[in-house]
Amino acid sequence: xxxxxxxxxxxxxxxxxVTAPVGPVLVLAGAGSGxxxxxxxxxxxxxQTENVSxxxxxxxxxxxxxxxxxxxxxEHLLRxxxxxxxxxxxxxxxxxxxxLHWREAGLVQSFQxxxxxxxxxxxxxxxxxxxxDENRWVPREVQYFINKHKDEGRRPQHLKHAVDGTEAQMxxxxxxxxxxxxxxxxxxxxxxxxxxxxxxxxxxELLRHYRARFRHVLVDEFQDTNAIQxxxxxxxxxxxxxxxxxxxxxxSIYRWRGARVENLHKFREDFPQAKLCRxxxxxxxxxxxxxxxxxxxxxxxxxxxxxxWTSGARGEPVRLYAAFNERDEADFVVTRILEWSxxxxxxxxxxxxxxxxxxxxxxxxxxxSARVPYRVYGGLRFFERAEIKDAxxxxxxxxxxxxxxxxxxxxxxxxxxxxxxxxxxxxxxARAAGSTLWSAAQSAPDALLGRxxxxxxxxxxxxxxxxxxxxxxxxxxxxxxxINASGLIAYHQKDKxxxxxARVENLLELVSAARGFDPEGDAPPLQNFxxxxxxxxxxxxxxxxxxxxxxxxxxxxxxxxxxxxxxxGLEDGLFPHQRSLNDLESLEEERRLCYVGMTRAMRTxxxxxxxxxxxxxxxxxxxxxxxxxxxxxALIEEVRPRIRLPHAADVAISGLGASASRALRQSSFSExxxxxxxxxxxxxHGKFGEGTVLNIEGQGPQARVQVNFEQxxxxxxxxxxxxxEVM
DNA sequence: CGTGGGCGGATTTTT
DNA sequence: TCCGCCCACG
Numbered sequence: 170x171x172x173x174x175x176x177x178x179x180x181x182x183x184x185x186x187v188t189a190p191v192g193p194v195l196v197l198a199g200a201g202s203g204x205x206x207x208x209x210x211x212x213x214x215x216x217q218t219e220n221v222s223x224x225x226x227x228x229x230x231x232x233x234x235x236x237x238x239x240x241x242x243x244e245h246l247l248r249x250x251x252x253x254x255x256x257x258x259x260x261x262x263x264x265x266x267x268x269l270h271w272r273e274a275g276l277v278q279s280f281q282x283x284x285x286x287x288x289x290x291x292x293x294x295x296x297x298x299x300x301x302d303e304n305r306w307v308p309r310e311v312q313y314f315i316n317k318h319k320d321e322g323r324r325p326q327h328l329k330h331a332v333d334g335t336e337a338q339m340x341x342x343x344x345x346x347x348x349x350x351x352x353x354x355x356x357x358x359x360x361x362x363x364x365x366x367x368x369x370x371x372x373x374e375l376l377r378h379y380r381a382r383f384r385h386v387l388v389d390e391f392q393d394t395n396a397i398q399x400x401x402x403x404x405x406x407x408x409x410x411x412x413x414x415x416x417x418x419x420x421s422i423y424r425w426r427g428a429r430v431e432n433l434h435k436f437r438e439d440f441p442q443a444k445l446c447r448x449x450x451x452x453x454x455x456x457x458x459x460x461x462x463x464x465x466x467x468x469x470x471x472x473x474x475x476x477x478w479t480s481g482a483r484g485e486p487v488r489l490y491a492a493f494n495e496r497d498e499a500d501f502v503v504t505r506i507l508e509w510s511x512x513x514x515x516x517x518x519x520x521x522x523x524x525x526x527x528x529x530x531x532x533x534x535x536x537x538s539a540r541v542p543y544r545v546y547g548g549l550r551f552f553e554r555a556e557i558k559d560a561x562x563x564x565x566x567x568x569x570x571x572x573x574x575x576x577x578x579x580x581x582x583x584x585x586x587x588x589x590x591x592x593x594x595x596x597x598x599a600r601a602a603g604s605t606l607w608s609a610a611q612s613a614p615d616a617l618l619g620r621x622x623x624x625x626x627x628x629x630x631x632x633x634x635x636x637x638x639x640x641x642x643x644x645x646x647x648x649x650x651x652i653n654a655s656g657l658i659a660y661h662q663k664d665k666x667x668x669x670x671a672r673v674e675n676l677l678e679l680v681s682a683a684r685g686f687d688p689e690g691d692a693p694p695l696q697n698f699x700x701x702x703x704x705x706x707x708x709x710x711x712x713x714x715x716x717x718x719x720x721x722x723x724x725x726x727x728x729x730x731x732x733x734x735x736x737x738g739l740e741d742g743l744f745p746h747q748r749s750l751n752d753l754e755s756l757e758e759e760r761r762l763c764y765v766g767m768t769r770a771m772r773t774x775x776x777x778x779x780x781x782x783x784x785x786x787x788x789x790x791x792x793x794x795x796x797x798x799x800x801x802x803a804l805i806e807e808v809r810p811r812i813r814l815p816h817a818a819d820v821a822i823s824g825l826g827a828s829a830s831r832a833l834r835q836s837s838f839s840e841x842x843x844x845x846x847x848x849x850x851x852x853x854h855g856k857f858g859e860g861t862v863l864n865i866e867g868q869g870p871q872a873r874v875q876v877n878f879e880q881x882x883x884x885x886x887x888x889x890x891x892x893x894e895v896m
Numbered sequence: 897c898g899t900g901g902g903c904g905g906a907t908t909t910t911t
Numbered sequence: 912t913c914c915g916c917c918c919a920c921g
Contacts, residue, residue: 232910260911284911358911393910426909525907527913547909584897704911724908746907762908785906786912 174246175213179206186446187211189413191219191385193443195436196415199477200462200768201453201730204415205235208389209242211413212254215385216247223254227383227405230258231390233705235728239389255383259398260358261704263365267356268692268700273375274368277354279569279696282703286553287574288312288357294577295345298600306338314339315346319359320395320427322366352605353573359397366401380407391416391436395427403439412440418473419466422724422762424754433473451477451768453730455484458774461804462767468799469757477768486806487767487774489797493849493861494781495528495738499535501777501808502735506541506718509733516542520719520731522766524744527784528737529720536718546721551707556661556672557679561702563655564648567636568696571605580606580628583660587628591621631655644694645684652676723766734770736763739778740791763796776805851896857881859896 176184183203186196187210198204212228215221230236236257243251255262264282267274283291292308292315318328325344331337350356356364369376386406388394391414394402406412414436421430429435437443451459459477466472492498506519521532529545536543551557559582562575570576581587594617599609611629615622635654639647652658661672686701688694719731723744738744744763749755767774776797782789797805850862860878874891877883886893 258911264911282911285909361911423909425907527906530913581897588897706911722908743907748907758908783912 172214172218175210175217179203179210180450182446182448182450183207183210186448187214189444189446191215191411193411193436193440194413194446195391195433195440195443196413196446196448197433197473197475198415198417198448199451199475200417200420200765201451202448202477203452204417204448205239205242205389207448208387208413208415209239209246212243212385212387213246221385223251225382226254226256226385226387227262228254228256228387229262229389229402230256231393233258233261235389236261258704259394259401260361263361263401264700264704265690266365266368267361268690270368270372270375273372274364276356276364277569277571280354280356281565281569281572281575282361282700283350283355283357283574284553284703284706285312285358286558287355290577291349291353291355291574292342292346294573294596295342295349298596299342299345301338301342306342311339311342311346315343316357316359317427318343319357319363320397322363322397322400349573352571352603354569354571355574362395362397362401366397366404369401369404376404379405380410384411386410386412388412388414388416392418392421392430392433393423393428394432395429399429399432399435412436417475419469419475419761420727420765422727422758422765424758447475449475449477451479452481453771454479454768455482455772457484457486457804458767458770461487461774461800462764464801464804465760465767465796465799466764469760485773487776487800487804488806488808490775490777490808491793492777492779494863495531495779495783496535497849498737498777498779499531502532502737502775503535503539503541505735505775506733507539514733516716516718518731519733519735520721520726520729520769521735521737522721522723522726522769523737524723524746524762525738526722528743532720532737541718542715543718543720544715546719546725551675551678551682552702553706554672554675556657556675557702560648560652560655560657560676560679561699563632563635563651563657564695565699566607566632567639567651568699570607570632573599573606576606579655580625583656585628586624587621591618591625594618595625639695644686644688644698645680647695648683648698649680652679723762726769727765730769730771732771733773734766735775735777736766737777738782739776739794739797740782740789741794742789742791743782743784744794745796760796760799763794775808852876852893853896854878854886854891854893857884 176187179187180203183206186194186207196204196207198207208228212226215226216223228239230239240251240256243254243256255265257265267276267280271278271280289308289312292311293303296303296306296308296311318324325340325347328340328343331340350360369379383405386402388402393416402412416433418430418433421428424430437445454462456479459479463476490498490501492501502521506516509519510516521529523529523532526547533543533545552561559579562578565572566575566579577592580592595606595610595613598613598617599606602609602612604612607629610625618625631654635651638654639650642650658673658676661669661676663669664672683698686694686698688697690697723736741750745756745759749759778793778797780790782791851859852862853859854876857876857878858880860876860881860883863875863877863883874886874888874893875883876886876893
């Protein structure tokens with residue numbers, strides 16, 4: 170047997186991990202060290218040399234993208250279909266199990282999945298039913314409470330010991346939410362995992378079956394597992410299984426949503442015989458970038474320890490730009506990107522990374538005015554759009570009449586004369602009878618419903634008849650029929666604005682998505698499609714082919730790489746974020762986030778910060794991020810010479826600590842590029858005296874500038890006449 | 897029933 | 912500043 174494709178391309182450490190004897194293995198894989206490669210090659214190795222059947226391999230990831238990539242790579246390596254092996258996200262695998270064993274899991278066969286938005290709606294409904302004030306009981310907080318406990322494996326009945334009235338109420342809401350979901354036959358994301366865990370925990374024969382089957386369990390991004398995910402893995406693996414987990418404690422950035430880095434430590438305790446492999450050779454970045462990243466992360470405590478190195482070139486130094494404000498910061502970045510493409514680089518090779526989405530705006534404005542195409546990641550995805558969710562709600566309600574969330578969503582969409590009053594009546598009847606909205610509506614006497622009775626009967630008739638009509642149709646025709654017969658298409662066509670047109674297009678796109686959908690398993694395609702829509706909300710819909718500057722948050726950037734990277738907004742209070750400044754654990758997570766960002770860069774890495782930043786309508790004068798101070802000065806090259814700050818900002822920062830003020834004053838922004846005025850340029854005017862350029866509009870002789878004069882305050886001046894002297 | 901104005905809040909996000 | 916949500920009005 171020829172093993173060269175599996176082993177040849179590996180370095181020593183990677184090969185050791187891939188060929189480790191079957192048994193527990195923990196791979197500490199640094200950024201860019203070939204983590205996915207090790208995972209996929211391990212699977213190929215098991216199948217080819219250990220005679221492991223693909224049937225007995227289970228591999229879990231966190232994102233659909235990672236799962237898809239792994240599957241593609243394995244098929245490429247083995248040159249066979251990998252359909253026999255279970256490879257998917259935690260949620261996807263849990264869903265698969267629950268579909269197979271819905272009865273044992275205590276679910277209805279047609280159960281549907283709630284996404285985060287649906288979940289919030291259900292919570293709001295529960296609050297309303299309890300007549301609780303949403304200002305006192307913030308739906309998002311209730312949602313957080315519920316998910317947090319589910320992520321830790323706790324049911325309401327485990328939470329009897331409330332410390333105070335607030336917690337007692339929360340527990341009550343949690344229980345009521347659960348009842349609601351059970352009645353409607355829906356489960357949320359956290360519930361998928363918890364149910365899958367309880368399924369195995371409470372069904373010993375089932376667990377035995379799966380233990381015997383999945384002799385090889387592999388976990389990607391292990392540092393991101395939460396308590397229930399790890400407990401689930403542990404159940405499956407038992408005490409004598411062979412888990413192969415890959416992770417990096419330095420890239421743990423999801424503690425805030427339940428991820429437990431400690432699982433790495435726990436794994437070593439739970440499997441003391443586990444083989445530990447470290448992947449430290451990096452194939453992505455230059456030595457300069459790696460040294461800076463190593464220096465930064467060494468400030469964290471309690472690391473498992475790992476130092477990235479490369480056999481590659483030292484490369485350019487990491488650069489730092491102190492911008493005057495966020496506009497100057499954006500201009501600087503755009504100018505560098507223009508230079509990059511003038512030298513033959515592709516735009517899509519560059520990425521602007523930031524801490525929070527709000528930061529994208531100034532970059533977008535600068536990119537638009539420079540006519541540079543860009544793509545912002547994050548935001549609404551295809552299956553999350555309102556009109557798509559409306560259409561899906563029809564399909565869900567047809568599949569399962571008891572789905573209250575879907576019922577509420579479409580019962581009066583398009584408007585058919587079933588108003589809020591009627592809905593209240595139905596809700597009340599449902600509450601009294603302990604039934605769902607659908608059955609309450611069905612059994613409500615006409616007298617109770619008044620003039621809404623007829624439209625309501627018509628609606629239920631519509632749902633029933635849609636169910637009959639689409640039963641024999643292929644999937645895409647089912648979708649097509651429903652969006653038309655429900656009146657959704659006509660409803661949006663009536664909206665003459667652009668958005669109406671866009672929504673119709675999206676609905677038609679949904680039909681195409683259904684046409685191209687490849688159902689797996691033998692469940693009805695529609696049910697499959699509906700689950701797919703929730704679990705894979707539609708990343709990759711975007712046009713990857715276009716050559717665009719890539720813009721995203723640092724969190725989104727994890728796992729990606731770019732030749733040219735800008736880490737923007739390196740200011741205390743923004744990054745690290747204000748809410749993480751006072752807590753060591755959170756601060757360390759921010760530092761890891763910075764480390765993740767830095768290690769995205771292959772060739773060129775820029776840090777930028779703004780001395781003045783307008784946020785939520787007010788000017789902030791933050792000191793440069795403490796992370797910048799943590800980088801060895803020898804590795805950093807400041808882009809501009811240092812000159813004193815102008816008066817106005819000087820005053821504004823006087824409230825800061827001494828070192829922060831010093832750091833700010835040392836930074837500069839005074840410059841005239843190519844003879845043109847720049848933001849932050851210090852100027853002198855014959856009458857008004859000295860000031861700083863705050864704003865520039867127009868070009869050439871028509872240009873106007875806004876100058877903040879130290880004595881006279883801010884004024885707009887025509888550049889042509891003002892006779893400004895650049896200082 | 898749909899929209900416009902007033903109000904409050906404003907990390908990070910996948911599934 | 913800006914966006915989303917709620918309520919009041921047409």
